Amino acid sequence: xxxxxxxxxxxxxxxxxxxxxxxxxxxxxxxxxxxxxxxxxxxxxxxxxxxxxxxxxxxxxxxxxxxxxxxxxxxxxxxxxxxxxxxxxxxxxxxxxxxxxxxxxxxxxxxxxxxxxxxxxxxxxxxxxxxxxxxxxxxxxxxxxxxxxxxxxxxxxxxxxxxxxxxxxxxxxxxxxxxxxxxxxxxxxxxxxxxxxxxxxxxxxxxxxxxxxxxxxxxxxxxxxxxxxxxxxxxxxxxxxxxxxxxxxxxxxxxxxxxxxxxxxxxxxxxxxxxxxxxxxxxxxxxxxxxxxxxxxxxxxxxxxxxxxxxxxxxxxxxxxxxxxxxxxxxxxxxxxxxxxxxxxxxxxxxxxxxxxxxxxxxxxxxxxxxxxxxxxxxxxxxxxxxxxxxxxxxxxxxxxxxxxxxxxxxxxxxxxxxxxxxxxxxxxxxxxxxxxxxxxxxxxxxxxxxxxxxxxxxxxxxxxxxxxxxxxxxxxxxxxxxxxxxxxxxxxxxxxxxxxxxxxxxxxxxxxxxxxxxxxxxxxxxxxxxxxxxxxxxxxxxxxxxxxxxxxxxxxxxxxxxxxxxxxxxxxxxxxxxxxxxxxxxxxxxxxxxxxxxxxxxxxxxxxxxxxxxxxxxxxxxxxxxxxxxxxxxxxxxxxxxxxxxxxxxxxxxxxx
Numbered sequence: 095x096x097x098x099x100x101x102x103x104x105x106x107x108x109x110x111x112x113x114x115x116x117x118x119x120x121x122x123x124x125x126x127x128x129x130x131x132x133x134x135x136x137x138x139x140x141x142x143x144x145x146x147x148x149x150x151x152x153x154x155x156x157x158x159x160x161x162x163x164x165x166x167x168x169x170x171x172x173x174x175x176x177x178x179x180x181x182x183x184x185x186x187x188x189x190x191x192x193x194x195x196x197x198x199x200x201x202x203x204x205x206x207x208x209x210x211x212x213x214x215x216x217x218x219x220x221x222x223x224x225x226x227x228x229x230x231x232x233x234x235x236x237x238x239x240x241x242x243x244x245x246x247x248x249x250x251x252x253x254x255x256x257x258x259x260x261x262x263x264x265x266x267x268x269x270x271x272x273x274x275x276x277x278x279x280x281x282x283x284x285x286x287x288x289x290x291x292x293x294x295x296x297x298x299x300x301x302x303x304x305x306x307x308x309x310x311x312x313x314x315x316x317x318x319x320x321x322x323x324x325x326x327x328x329x330x331x332x333x334x335x336x337x338x339x340x341x342x343x344x345x346x347x348x349x350x351x352x353x354x355x356x357x358x359x360x361x362x363x364x365x366x367x368x369x370x371x372x373x374x375x376x377x378x379x380x381x382x383x384x385x386x387x388x389x390x391x392x393x394x395x396x397x398x399x400x401x402x403x404x405x406x407x408x409x410x411x412x413x414x415x416x417x418x419x420x421x422x423x424x425x426x427x428x429x430x431x432x433x434x435x436x437x438x439x440x441x442x443x444x445x446x447x448x449x450x451x452x453x454x455x456x457x458x459x460x461x462x463x464x465x466x467x468x469x470x471x472x473x474x475x476x477x478x479x480x481x482x483x484x485x486x487x488x489x490x491x492x493x494x495x496x497x498x499x500x501x502x503x504x505x506x507x508x509x510x511x512x513x514x515x516x517x518x519x520x521x522x523x524x525x526x527x528x529x530x531x532x533x534x535x536x537x538x539x540x541x542x543x544x545x546x547x548x549x550x551x552x553x554x555x556x557x558x559x560x561x562x563x564x565x566x567x568x569x570x571x572x573x574x575x576x577x578x579x580x581x582x583x584x585x586x587x588x589x590x591x592x593x594x595x596x597x598x599x600x601x602x603x604x605x606x607x608x609x610x611x612x613x614x615x616x617x618x619x620x621x622x623x624x625x626x627x628x629x630x631x632x633x634x635x636x637x638x639x640x641x642x643x644x645x646x647x648x649x650x651x652x653x654x655x656x657x658x659x660x661x662x663x664x665x666x667x668x669x670x671x672x673x674x675x676x677x678x679x680x681x682x683x684x685x686x687x688x689x690x691x692x693x694x695x696x697x698x699x700x701x702x703x704x705x706x707x708x709x710x711x712x713x714x715x716x717x718x719x720x721x722x723x724x725x726x727x728x729x730x731x732x733x734x735x736x737x738x739x740x741x742x743x744x745x746x747x748x749x750x751x752x
Contacts, residue, residue, distance in 0.1 A: 555607030
């Protein structure tokens with residue numbers, strides 16, 4: 095029986111299948127010389143047999159093809175897993191490199207800005223360092239990690255004439271033909287190169303335009319992405335490419351192994367010597383103040399070029415600075431350090447002298463900046479806030495804006511001279527309610543430049559005021575204690591503001607017996623405006639009046655006159671200040687009026703106070719002291735009482751408190 099052969103090759107499989115088909119049985123004979131073949135007539139069994147054979151053949155083919163498809167699916171899955179792992183590895187590498195790109199840019203920016211490294215701290219996992227700069231803050235740099243060859247390019251930087259440019263696989267990165275600067279063009283912020291996989295970009299865009307395992311680069315903050323997959327596969331920094339062993343600098347080595355970046359370490363110094371309070375403002379109490387500089391102990395003469403100091407005040411807007419500070423600026427001068435000739439080390443004796451403007455106000459601040467210029471041209475900078483804390487003194491000039499100064503400031507309006515400093519409201523609760531607690535800070539009493547009246551009567555009617563019906567905290571203006579009784583009573587208290595307010599209340603309710611002395615105070619105040627933060631002008635108590643000429647706060651004012659030599663030293667100091675005022679503007683101040691027996695034109699006993707005298711004298715109960723007030727004699731430095739309507743011999747001088 096003859097056989098025919100058929101061969102099928104599955105292009106997806108390496109095996110070949112050989113399929114055989116058996117021919118139909120037959121006989122042969124000769125008819126008229128021709129050979130004839132007569133096939134057997136097939137019966138049903140024969141056809142069934144053939145069909146069964148064909149079905150077996152078909153099933154065999156299907157089974158073979160199914161095995162090949164399973165092999166194909168397994169291979170596809172293996173390739174997908176490999177691709178996913180590859181993409182994951184690239185993305186991990188790119189995350190590291192992107193961080194290091196940003197870090198490298200920050201480092202080069204810091205270098206170009208003459209910044210200094212203050213500390214280098216290893217990361218807890220040992221993968222790199224945190225580099226802290228004086229101005230740039232913290233920058234994290236991780237050790238170099240090899241990328242995937244053929245997939246991850248080399249991004250780095252190269253220096254040319256002091257300017258760093260980005261490189262790609264060793265060549266300069268260019269945008270529109272120009273090299274891309276790491277630090278950006280002058281006045282512009284430089285974009286930071288960023289890397290992403292095509293898989294990430296497809297996911298972000300929702301498309302499939304990018305090759306999944308390719309690396310793409312953007313140099314325009316993500317607006318455009320360019321495929322940069324290349325043969326390098328290198329990290330930005332070499333492995334262990336951060337050298338921190340040197341005390342003067344740290345050194346970074348880029349991936350090419352030759353490009354190195356050196357960053358100088360910060361040599362600390364500070365303004366002032368209070369090392370435990372380096373952030374606190376320095377309090378200045380004088381216009382000119384020497385401030386020492388605590389320089390680095392290892393600063394040497396050959397590494398030192400200069401010290402530069404600059405001071406900026408906070409006097410308001412730029413307009414204020416142009417108009418005011420230009421005429422009356424803060425100033426600063428530098429005294430350079432000296433060096434030990436044997437060791438070359440700094441002796442740490444440098445200092446700056448800061449001078450505040452004459453019109454400085456209490457609490458005004460400025461910022462002092464001192465720079466050490468090294469031999470390499472780099473600057474080490476320290477800053478310190480300054481705060482002027484005025485110390486008020488007796489004899490200081492007092493101005494209409496509420497400020498004061500030891501030397502006269504001609505650009506301001508002087509309205510008085512300070513005759514007492516301290517807790518001016520300690521005795522006077524009414525004054526305390528007006529200007530606040532005066533137990534701390536700068537507070538004082540100011541005497542007016544001129545008399546408010548001459549030959550003034552205190553009150554025309556025979557009437558006592560006392561407390562004018564006012565309750566606490568007001569107290570009576572009547573001095574209940576006398577020299578013979580208790581010298582430590584109201585006689586020795588600063589109560590002028592309280593007294594003046596009580597008299598005002600009395601005058602409102604007693605039009606027929608007003609204390610007319612307040613008319614002089616009101617008239618003077620109308621033309622000589624007092625600062626809002628002060629008490630305003632008022633009539634001094636007998637204690638405050640005695641302070642003007644004696645300046646003595648402790649003890650009884652009874653002891654300042656009569657049988658002991660007169661003490662008028664404070665009056666003398668004040669009148670010297672008046673004299674200075676008059677040299678600049680004649681007639682702006684007036685010396686105190688005192689009794690001159692030989693000069694009828696100036697025959698005054700002294701000055702009225704706001705303190706009433708007692709009605710009865712204990713030693714002589716029958717003697718009537720009704721309708722009297724206390725006054726002070728500025729020639730002989732004593733106090734006394736006289737009738738309120740004693741016309742023509744007493745004057746009025748106003749004071750204020752701040």
